[in-house]
Amino acid sequence: MGALLIALFVITASPPAHAADATPTPGATAGEVQTEPCTPTATVGCLAGTLPAGGAGVEITATGPAGTFTAKTNNSGQWSIAVTQAGNYTVSLDASTLPDGVKLKDDSSRPFAVTLGATRGVLFSIATDSSGGKGGATAGTGFDWGRLAQQAASGLRLGLLLALAAVGLSLIYGTTGISNFAHGELVTLGGLLAFVFANLMGLNLWVAAIIVVIISGAFGYLQDVVIWKPLRRRRLSLTQLMIVTIGMSLALQYTFQFFIGASTVRIVTANPVPIKMGPVSLSLDSLVAMGIAVVVLGAVGFFLLRTRVGRATRAVSDNPALAAASGINVDGVIRLIWTAAAALAGLSGILLGLVLNGINWMTGMQLLLLLFSAVTLGGLGTAFGALVGALIIGMTVELTNIWLPGDFKYATALVLLILLLLVRPQGIFGRKERVG
Structure with a gap:
């Protein structure tokens, strides 16, 4: 593992081969309206996205350390903004420039971390305005059936990706009794x-994913050979x-930060391709x-x-x-479980990094x-309980976002866990155990 991290340091410390030869991106000047596609270089970072409804002329603004930058969408709804300084940028969409009959589902302004030499994807959730009026921003906690369907789909997605890691975590607990705080x-x-x-x-990407899953496994x-079996x-x-496990968690977190850095990185730089399925x-x-x-699964x-x-x-x-x-x-059997659990967690990290458009050293924590x-809700040590628990947690987190803004949605998942344990302490699929 040490040799692998040293290799990561050498790779990440060296700029991409094409960075030095790349030409500056046109329009990377504060105050100018950018219409050309952004190309990341050693001195330029990009914010980019595609509006699902398409339409040209929708105005996007990014404000951050280098100033305020503006871009407009093309006929396909694509846009990009070039910035000349890394940092956090607040990206906002001017709802008054949306096509007729289209409105924002979520807040129009959100912060994004930009790294020079990389593209940061930005997605705005929009919907058809049944009133037919000019698009306008709706409250982030407003309810409508289209938003319910969107959040339910997002909850199913989050639940499935959490389940990949939760199943392994539950199997480790079931076979060894260890609560592995380094699983994240x-x-x-x-x-x-x-x-x-x-x-x-x-x-x-497919080749890289296979290699990563093998390395993670x-x-x-090696964890079981070097640490857990001797202990x-x-x-x-x-x-x-x-x-x-807590000590290992902290050691790995700061190792990641040392070699990769504190910024959010993207696995792929291409803009996400939106697919519309009804609402x-x-x-x-x-x-x-x-x-x-x-x-x-x-x-x-x-x-x-x-x-x-x-x-x-x-x-066992x-x-x-x-x-x-x-x-x-x-x-x-225990060694097999440690191997499989780590491989599943690595796969979960790949998929979450793609879905969330980035990953950083604190994502697992x-x-x-x-x-x-998820593991506790489903029943400690039961793989199928972890799957059901992850789906419930994912749905709860995303559906709560309809009414509660920001990170309050995570608190509701914990409230649900507490209420269920008060009624059924062993979890959904757990078994009652006699103590004493």
């Missing part, structure tokens, strides 16, 4: 490695093991990510239910001592509470 960093590792292979090294394997032999308590608009990346998540379910090793895994989760007495190689909520 395995998600971050997957996203950042995908950025290195697909963005910096220019590999095909290998990292999980199990020394019979450390679960509390001591949990503290070790719901999702990017092509989102649909592909959801499809991959469904296939992989189905494969995990088949493995647990229909294969000999899967049945051995469930036996139910009663490790009895499984060992039955001739099952408990250490081998920000998701960790949602992952633990």
